[in-house]
Amino acid sequence: EPEVTQTPSHQVTQMGQEVILRCVPISNHLYFYWYRQILGQKVEFLVSFYNNEISEKSEIFDDQFSVERPDGSNFTLKIRSTKLEDSAMYFCASSRQFSNQPQHFGDGTRLSIL
């Protein structure tokens, strides 16, 4: 069964450093998402992406965050200058449509900011 893959599984970074989280969505999916989950809290939407453009973003997704589809398979989330409060699990998801289709999640990247 096709799945969303994310790398790395765990990233440890010093505060203020840039970090790039990588995702390979399911191959026939065109809609991509990033979510995060701080330990013990809800899964929170960050951004959705379609046709090489951001479709929707949350208040969390400020100027420090960016997303990119650098080639036909990868989808990345960059955090320019990390803060302690960016420590969380980051999940990539993909779907066939924005509506009436389920989103399938990758295994996540645990980001730890020191």
Added chain:
Amino acid sequence: QKEVEQNSGPLSVPEGAIASLNCTYSDRGSQSFFWYRQYSGKSPELIMSIYSNGDKEDGRFTAQLNKASQYVSLLIRDSQPSDSATYLCAVNYGNNQGGKLIFGQGTELSVKP
């Protein structure tokens, strides 16, 4: 502010019993509804999707949707210890919201052998 509410639990049921998980949502513009299972330290795993009023069954799982009451539920029949996890209700607001999923805080289910 769009909200999705779940009882956080823990909900404890004996093996073989029916587990009933509930979810309410605040916005009538909601278009599609999902239940995900999340084991500790793992990612959300899709269990059920439901798009119209009524019941939808898949194996031991039944999802129920009542849009008038803004209520979604998940029934797990013949509960197994391996069903012990946190169950997340998620609501999708469709194209106008870029497919954003709003998650509830999850209900922790414990199935006792």
